Every structure is written in structure tokens, then in C-alpha cells.
Amino acid sequence: DAGITQSPRYKITETGRQVTLMCHQTWSHSYMFWYRQDLGHGLRLIYYSAAADITDKGEVPDGYVVSRSKTENFPLTLESATRSQTSVYFCASFHSGGGENEQFFGPGTRLTVL
Amino acid sequence: QKEVEQNSGPLSVPEGAIASLNCTYSDRGSQSFFWYRQYSGKSPELIMSIYSNGDKEDGRFTAQLNKASQYVSLLIRDSQPSDSATYLCAVRTGNQFYFGTGTSLTVIP
Numbered sequence: 001d002a003g004i005t006q007s008p009r010y011k012i013t014e015t016g017r018q019v020t021l022m023c024h025q026t027w028s029h030s031y032m033f034w035y036r037q038d039l040g041h042g043l044r045l046i047y048y049s050a051a052a053d054i055t056d057k058g059e060v061p062d063g064y065v066v067s068r069s070k071t072e073n074f075p076l077t078l079e080s081a082t083r084s085q086t087s088v089y090f091c092a093s094f095h096s097g098g099g100e101n102e103q104f105f106g107p108g109t110r111l112t113v114l
Numbered sequence: 115q116k117e118v119e120q121n122s123g124p125l126s127v128p129e130g131a132i133a134s135l136n137c138t139y140s141d142r143g144s145q146s147f148f149w150y151r152q153y154s155g156k157s158p159e160l161i162m163s164i165y166s167n168g169d170k171e172d173g174r175f176t177a178q179l180n181k182a183s184q185y186v187s188l189l190i191r192d193s194q195p196s197d198s199a200t201y202l203c204a205v206r207t208g209n210q211f212y213f214g215t216g217t218s219l220t221v222i223p
Contacts (some may be wrong), residue, residue, distance in 0.1 A: 031209060042202070042215035043158070050209065058210070090157055092211075101146060103204070103211050105157040 003027070004106035006091050012112045019078045021109050023091030031094050033058075033075040033103070034066065043090065049074055066075040081113045118205050120214035133190040137203030137214055140184070146206035147179055149188045151199045152216065158202055162188060171210050193221045 004025045013019050026033065034046040035058075039063060045058030047066040055066050065077045078085055091106040117140040127133045127145050135149070150158035164170045164177040164186065169216055176189040183191050186205075203214040 033211070035213075040215065043213040045210065048210065085122055101206065102148065102160050103206075104160070108157050 004091055004093055004104060006089075006106040006109050008109060008111050009107065012114065013081050014114050015082060016080050019081050019111065021076045021078075021111070023074045023076070023106060025072055025074075025091075025093045025106075027095065027104075028071055029093035029095040030071070030105075032068065032090075033092040034058065034064070034074070034076045035090045035092065036085075037090060037108075038087050039109065042047055045074065046089075078111075081111075083113050085111065086113045087111060116121070118203055118214040120201075120203050120217045122217070124218040124220060126220045127193050128130075128192060129195060129221055131193050131221075133160045133193045133197065133219055133221070135188040135190075135201050135203075135219070137188075138184055138188070139167050139203075139205045139212070141205070141207050141212075142181075142184065142186075144205045144207045144220055147156045147177070148204040148211075149175075149177060149186075150202040150204060152202055153199045163203045190219075193219075195221045195223050197221050 005024040025048045033048040035043045044060050049055045049068040052071050068074050089109045092103050121136040150160040151161050157161045162177040164179045170177045174191045177179045178187045199219045200216040202216045205212050
């Protein structure tokens, strides 16, 4: 399927466990992003990546780790999940350079940490 | 800190009316501006992008940009119940995107 996919779509875990959220895009967009969305805060950037093996922190990176070994994949890992990380997580991508640089979103992962 | 502010909601309009959504941003270096629609439980969906001062029309939607005032707006003409959603303003500065907290719109049949 073309576009951005995220897995799992729903996840329930316990405090202290490691969780990895997957993101895959088929457009070969250079940039990829992870956001979390919480009531009252809108979309907040966790990490982003400009290309394979290049990542950088966003607004709320603490407690999260990312990697990007391939252009199409950008997994987000919660090393030791906390209840404050209960949220909806969106992956997004865009291609920098030329034309209109819209950002496109995946369907989201709803994560609950008990 | 780069900020994007949207007019507080919720906003309710009758079917067929014009809905007006507003957004201001703090960074004068911002170069691209977007409006996303987000239905409850779904991901944001791009509906309009605007890059230069003035108006841009697409069907029932018109985006307006005034860089001097650091202001972006979205007008929805002939509002339909299916337009009921949260609208997110986004601003691109460099290679990052900054979002407002959204304005909830309800179109009353």
C-alpha cells in the first residue's frame, strides 16, 4: 500500500516495559517525524529525521529513542514506558526540495500505559 | 520558542454559512503554511497549503496569508455537516512544522 503505515494501531502496555512503534513510508520522502497528540497540547514533535542515519530531537524527546537505518522506516522506542507517555502517536513524512512541501500523516498509534 | 496560536473554539455555524478560522504565528522566518482537518479518532488530513501573501481558493475553501501581520486564515463557504472536525493550523520553519492546538468546528444542520 502506498503512503505511510503505522503499527500497531493500538497498544496497551505496563509501566517500565519497552515499546516500539513502527512507521513505514513508500514515497522515499527524505524527512520523517514522530509526534504525540494530547488534549490541550495539540501535536508535539518528539523526534525527526532528515535522512537515513540522521536524527534530531524535537520539543519533547525525553524517554524516547529513534533510529533510521533505512529511508522508509522510522521506529520510535519508549525504553521504559511511563503513564505520562499514554497518548496518540503520529508518524509523518515530507520531501524537502521543490514544489509544495506538504507533510503527510500516518493513521496513528493509540498507546495506553497502565 | 516558535508559537502557533489559533482562535479558541469551539466554533458552531449553521449549515450553509461561512466558517472563519484564524491562526497567528510568531516566527517571521516561516515560509509555508497549512491547514489540516482532523476528524475524531483520525489522523490530520491536509486540506490547504499557502506559500505567498494573498488568497488561495480550492472549492469551498479559501486560505488567506498576510506575512506582515503573521496571520493565516481559512474560510469555509457553504459549510456542511461533514465539515465538522478540528482544524489544525501548521507553519513550516526550516524543516520543522509547528502546529496550533486546533479549533473545533461544528456545522449545525
